[in-house]
Amino acid sequence: MFEELLADRTSIMGASAIREILKVVGKPGMVSLAGGIPSPDSFPMERIKELTDRVFTKYASSAFQYDLSEGFTPLREAMSAYLAEKGIIAGPDEILIQSGSQGVLDSLGKVLISKGDKIAVEAPTYLGAIQAFKPYEPEFVRMEMDDQGLVxxxxxxxxxxHRIKFIYTVPTFQNPTGRSITLERRKRIAEIIIKYGALLVEDDPYSNLRYTGEPVPAIKTMAPDNVIYITTLSKVLAPGLRIGVVAAPKVITNWLVIVKQGVDLHTSTFSQAIAAEYISGGYIEQQLPKIIExxxxxxxxxxAALEKYFPKGFTFSKPEGGMFIWAEGPEGLNLIDAYWKAIEKNVAYVPGKYFYTEDSEGFSTMRLNFTMSEVPVIEQAVERLAGVLKSL
Amino acid sequence: MFEELLADRTSIMGASAIREILKVVGKPGMVSLAGGIPSPDSFPMERIKELTDRVFTKYASSAFQYDLSEGFTPLREAMSAYLAEKGIIAGPDEILIQSGSQGVLDSLGKVLISKGDKIAVEAPTYLGAIQAFKPYEPEFVRMEMDDQGLVxxxxxxxxxxHRIKFIYTVPTFQNPTGRSITLERRKRIAEIIIKYGALLVEDDPYSNLRYTGEPVPAIKTMAPDNVIYITTLSKVLAPGLRIGVVAAPKVITNWLVIVKQGVDLHTSTFSQAIAAEYISGGYIEQQLPKIIExxxxxxxxxxAALEKYFPKGFTFSKPEGGMFIWAEGPEGLNLIDAYWKAIEKNVAYVPGKYFYTEDSEGFSTMRLNFTMSEVPVIEQAVERLAGVLKSL
Structure with missing residues (x-):
């Protein structure tokens, strides 16, 4: 009953294949390298408690009332100052707070994508972006990437x-590959989008999580008028607060606000007030070194474990930060089939295929997460996984 | 720049007329009968503080981690028991938590509405529902209502x-009219939707706010398989937490979950944990009498003030609860024009026209809110407003 009432778009949203295969990840004894979530040890719990108490005294009932669709003003002011330190110049009125960066991606899809519009994405690209855009029925155009990121x-x-509506990229420690676009390439990309008058969505959840090497500036700093910059507090405070941030050209933010009124009116005021205290108090700068350590x-x-155990014929990315490593086996290998064998050995990963927009691509790839497991567990899991791969 | 990149749907979302006219409401000295928001005095602030502290000890970091798109399990369990007391039978797995009831409406639009689909709505209907559905480009079909609600x-x-995708109604203390569908009519409506195999969305934010008269059961209790029931904690706890609740047929909830992954992954875990403690601890039953008082x-x-001051030729609704009263002047009156005269006298209301899906309707209507002002202010404001109306 009611199946026949579903919208046309619903039938193309069957992106639940990955949801189905990941259902086994919660099985007792399973070591999951499949997750994409931060370690709870990275959450500054005592600080959050302290800031929560402060929110009650400082903002009282206004932290629990309806608020602007644009976002809680003290948080937008704090984010404006915080982003300026990274060379991203956006006044509080050019910054919007949304419900996670997922919330930004959904709203962007709604504002920008008409059925059949072309969106340029990296191959592979972030699955959550595909899931956010797909209901608006775009056509995805794949762009090449290599170890230095988008080509x-x-x-x-x-x-x-192609007539491209916008380009979507995760330039730093990309999900799923961990790859970063080099400084040189960023400059070139900035020149190209300015030359073509193109709009680029720069999704940047991970750049703060750098373990080695030198920071690279955001593309937004090089082509401010052509870039919609997205970041999130999910990896540097706590994902359960659902705080996403967007700095975009005015014509886009104006419409994002109108769209947001229809989507959820605004993001949790209480969450935003805690985040405002966290950023404006400079606590993020205190916490980041702890998260990195x-x-x-x-x-x-x-x-090291990949280097030591993985079979010949496999290559893997060597990111300087982020949460993921990307491994690629010899052509012809099917790592969706292999997934079930790994599950038998109590190790889970995400088959890389799900991060591609083209059906034929990515069968021999996998995404591995290292933030959720302890060091000895990582070592054992990689060894076990390598055993499965060798047996194929 | 980039104007040309906006999606087709964006151009039809120009529902910002009301946003524009309401911008003056914040002016100093203005008495606003325009709002649709609960009084902050209705928030159980001490209780929220106590429950927040409890969340830190009881759930610790898991209240700040990513969580299920379906919603925080303890909250879904608590809501299941809570709704059962109202005769709404839905297991925790048939209940989803979304980001306010606005979040439910948006997701329903995404799951159900293809361009050109027909949605049946009351005339007038809730503006937020229009804003949620419109981006999915439906055609609205208006249904008659009178003092006893939907006819x-x-x-x-x-x-x-018509071939109707779904019917949308706010049966109890409707926004904007304050009207309720009588018990007799609810039974008849239940029969009709069962007879036609139709799907009805019952939006119920206000039924707890009853000041006189006897409670009337939800339509969901009379046609459980045909009704998507929506409620919210925005009026009985705090809107800033953004907690919306939906109990729906399984085929709908399955798709709502998939859609939500793309929209915002899930609603704030922290907000949901606080709400879970509020409902499961029975505190809502303690708070409700205070809100009603x-x-x-x-x-x-x-x-009483409307009775006393409003000019002849005006009628107004006499709701037994909720947040709004609806007034209607003689035909030919334009209460959008009158709005600016009222603003000069420092009284704001919402012209009723914005709650109609037909362009030609509602010019002589207005919505008045009574939850945000104190009694003497309400009396003065209605008197002043009546003066403006008499001068037209």
Whole structure:
């Protein structure tokens, strides 16, 4: 009953294949390298408690009342100052707070995508972006990437040969590959989008999580008028608060606000008030080194274990930060089939195929997460997984 | 720049007319009968503080981690028991938590509405529902209502003459009119939707706010398989937490979950944990009488002031609860024009026109809110407003 009432778009949203296969991840004894979530040890729990208490005295009932669709004003002011330190110049009125960066992606889809519009994405790209955009029925155009991130020539070819609504990229420690676009390429990408008058969505959840190497500025700093910059507090405070942030050209933010009124009116005022205190109090700068110290050994351990155990013929990315490593086996390998064998050995990963918009791509790839497990567990899990891969 | 990139749907979302006219409401000295928000005095602030502290000890970091798109399990369990007391039978797995009831409406639009689909709505209807559905480009079919709420014959005619995707109604203390559908009519409506195999969305934010008269059961209790029931904690706890609740047929909830993954992954875990403690601890039953005691004199004062001051030729609704009273002037009157004269006298209301889906309707109507002002202020404001109306 009522199946026949579903919208046309609903039938194309069957992105539940991954949801189905990941259902087994919660089984007792399973070691999951499949997750994409921060370690709860990275949450500044005592600080959150202290800031929560402060919110009650400082904002009282206004932290629990309806608020602006644009976002809680003290948080937008704090984010404006915080982003300025990263070279991202956006006044509080150019910044919107949404319900996680997922909330930004959904709203952008709603504001920008008409059925059949072309969206340029990296191959592979962030699954959550595909899930956010797909209901608006775009056509995805794939762009090449390699170990240095998105290939500028591929971007330029794409803009030359297609009418692209916007480009979507995760330039730093990309989900799923962990790859970063080099400084040189960022400059080239900025030139290209300015030349073509193109709009680029820069999704940046991970750049704060750098374990080695030098920070690279956001593309937004190089082409401010052409870039919609998205970030989130999910990896540097706590994801359960659902705080996403967007700094965008005015014509876009104006519409994002109108859309948000229809989507959820506004993001939790209480969550936003806690976040405002966290950013404006400078506590993020105190917490970040702790988060990095927590993840650095895990990152190192996984890279070392992959080097030590993974079979010949496999390559893997060597990110300087973030939460993921990307491994690629020899062509012809099917790592969705292998997934079930790994599950038998109590190790889970995400088959890389789900991060591609083209049906034929990515069968021999996998995404591995290192933030959720302890070092010895990572080592054992990689060894076990390598055993499964060798047996194929 | 980039104007040309906006989606087709964006151009039809120009529902910002009301946003524009309401911008003056915040002016100093203005008495606003325009709001649709609960009094902050209705928030159980000490209780919220106590429950927040409890969440830290009881759930610790899990209240700040990513969580299920379905909603925080303890909250769904608590809501299941809570709704059962109202005769709404839905297991925790048939209940979803979303980001306010606005979040439910948006997701329903996404799951159900293809461009051009027909949605049956009351005339007038809740503006937020129009804003949620409009981006999915439906056609609205208006149904008649009167002082006893939605007219069943109009519903049946609509189902006979149109292919309706779903019916949307706010049966109790409707926003904007304050009207409620009588028990008799609810039974008739239940029969009709069962007879036609129709899907009805019952939006119920206000039924707890009853100041006089006897409770009337939800339509969901009379046609459980045909009704998507929506409620919210915004009026009985605090809107800033953004907690919306939906109990729906399984085929609908399955898709709502998939859609929500793309929209915002899930609603704030922290907000949901606080709400879980509030409902499961029975605190809502302790708070409700206080909220009702707070609003009852305001409700009574506004009805009395309207009776006393409003010019002849005006009628107004006499709701037994909720947050709004609906006034209607003689035909030919334009209460959008009158709005600006009222603003000059420092009184704001919402012109009723914005609650109609037909362009030609509602010019002589207005919505008045009584929850946000104190009794003497309500009396003065209604008197002043009556003066403006008499001068037209």
């Amino acid at each position: 500028p020539e591929s971007l330029e070819d794409t803009l030359k040969n 927590l993840y650095r050994p895990k990152h190192k351990a996984m890279l | 069943p014959e109009s519903l049946e005619d609509t189902l006979k003459n 707070l609003y009852r004199p305001k409700h009574k004062a506004m009805l």
